[in-house]
Amino acid sequence: MKYILSSAQMQQCDKNTMEGYGVPSAVLMERAALAAAEEITDRFPSPSARILLACGTGNNGGDGLAMARLLFLKGYTVKVLFPGDEDKCSAEAARQLGIVRKYGIPVTADLPEEYYDVYVDALFGIGLSREIGGNYRTVIDRLNDRAGRKVAVDIPSGISADSGCVMGTAFRADLTVTFGFAKTGQMFYPGADYCGELIVKDIGIDEYSLCGIRPAACMPEIEDLSLLPERRADSNKGTCGKLLVFAGSRNMAGAAAFSARAAYRTGTGLVKVATEAANREIIQTLAPEAILAVYDEKTDIEDFVREQLDWADAVVLGPGIGRSRRAKSLVRAVLGNVKVPCLVDADGLNILSKHPDWLPAYQEDCAGIDGESRPAFVFTPHPGEMSRLCGQPADVIKSDILNTARRFADRNHVILVLKDARTVTAVPESMSYINRTGNHGMATAGSGDVLSGMIGSLLGQGVPADLAAPLGVMIHGLAGDAVAEKTGRMPLTASDIIEGICEVLP
DSSP states (O other), rough: EEEEEOOOOOOOHHHIIIHHHHHOEEEEEEHHHHHHHHHHHOOOSSOOOOEEEEEEEEHHHHHHHHHHHHHHHHHHEEEEEOOSOGGGGGGHHHHHHHHHHHOOEESSSSSSSOOEEEEEESSOTTTTSSOOOOHHHHHHHHHSSSSSSSEEEOOTBOOOTTOBBBBOOOOOOOEEESSSEGGGGGSSTTHHHHHOOEEESSOOSSGGGGTOOOEEEEOGGGGGGSSSSSOOOTTTTTTTTTTEEEETTTHHHHHHHHHHHHHHEEEEEESEEEEEGGEEEEEEEEHHEEEEEOOTTTTTTTHHHHHHTTTOOOEEEEEOSSSSSHHHHHHHHHHHHHHEEEEEEEEHHHHHHHOOOGGOOOOOTTTTTGGBBOOOEEEOOOHHHHHHHOOOHHHHHHHHHHHHHHHHHHHTTTTEEEOOOOOEETTTTEEEOOOOOOOOGGGGTTHHHHHHHHHHHHHHHHHHHHHHHHHHHHHHHHHHHHHHHHHHTTTOHHHHHHHHHHHHOO
């Protein structure tokens, strides 16, 4: 897992490193400049490349000025664009500007007309707290119009290091070299798009610098798949998890089939689909490995649900069940009787949003149904479903997706998987996770049903819910990426994602 920090947390890490460990600011700046300059020289090994570095008055500008010196000494043609007021320079930036001038590196206040191969943005760092206007806005907009490679130092100027939003205008980079840790604003769109390729470089600010800070989020990595349980050589279908999927309604059988097939591909030994009788033949055709339990208008839903729950190690509730009276009875019965980890998705969430009291109440002693411990609940809404759950507009949710997920998880004591281009998993009173796997081809019907089956599968295999959710999201994205390499993104379907699981899991 990689840590991701907010701007305030990163600034505190800087302070901890300098004041707590005694590392001078000038040392950190030199290491940052070396790290960023190295990325440029790796890509442009010939010193014939012409480089313009736009530098501000703060320490981000100091990083850029130090880079100008390092690149100049390697033989590159270098010029510094310094559009700010020298009297407002930080101590480190003023020192670096003086060094640049002593080396005879040209400094100009106006954007040169001549062409450069590389344009470096070191105008504003992660501490930017207001919209960019005036001359700086003009400079950034004109830099964006230039041909040539664009490199941002730490973060593209104009991007919020916390939310990823554009603050008036922003530098559009091909490459962003950031230091110590990735920042939350680099994870979310549009900030992620403005960053281009994101590289995190070690400059001496690391986990020691956290000094007790709980990171804003973590990012799972492929290596974390080692946390999943290994299938024993003497295992059988009954020991590899039994997942019960309440899904599908008349004319919506596909959701049930997608969830069931994805669960099997993710390693579940047995999947039972509880669905309307009208779906029997379709499910038997699309997911022949699945066990079927069907109900119709004559079925006592409460008795039916209790009987099915006795069989299950984990439950998925909601994909494609609709919002009929029978669907509402189904949701209420499951939530009122489930004693194993339960994932609620799609129509299950839409129904629950109208009846929040149906979710078993959390108590400090974790007492729940009949005095037993409350089962883990995982909710997997997209922004529209989240809007119905929390009563906020979808665009407001998307603008602050990390904090929205965290607040809801803490308030309702559920693990929340808030699905978007960068899905966030929030664990109540604990860590949040940001997923960077996946691609826009996965924005297709059934993709969410596949994810539900995958996370449900991990839950049924005994993976703790706070790990099953973020790892399930990562595997889902990796599967989509693996298939997109073969099919392209535009033609990608939910069925393709299921087949892609084979490319990810051993």
